[in-house]
Amino acid sequence: MKVCFHGTAEEIELVAGRSVLVMLTVRDLPHVRAFEVFHTHISRHPYQGLYRLCAELAETEGSDHA
Numbered sequence: 001m002k003v004c005f006h007g008t009a010e011e012i013e014l015v016a017g018r019s020v021l022v023m024l025t026v027r028d029l030p031h032v033r034a035f036e037v038f039h040t041h042i043s044r045h046p047y048q049g050l051y052r053l054c055a056e057l058a059e060t061e062g063s064d065h066a
Contacts (some may be wrong), residue, residue, distance in 0.1 A: 004054040012051045016040055034060045044049065 004016050015021070021035050035057035045052045 001057050002054065003018055003057055004052055006050050007050050009051055012042060012053045016042060016053055033062065036060055 005012065008016075015037075019037055021037055023033050023035065025031055025033055036056060036059075037055050040053060040055040042051055042053045044050075
């Protein structure tokens with residue numbers, strides 16, 4: 001799946017520097033899922049001096065075990 005994050009340079013740097021993201025879910029069980037991050041692209045957002053990071057996420061094998 002493709003996702004985009006908007007934030008300050010520091011916030012985007014935190015996300016971009018990771019090869020795996022762990023996300024909390026509200027409706028699904030388990031409540032924690034891990035995704036591998038690849039094909040990242042960072043661009044300057046046209047509003048308010050923010051940045052946009054777009055990336056592809058693929059759910060990892062072990063994320064269905066909480």
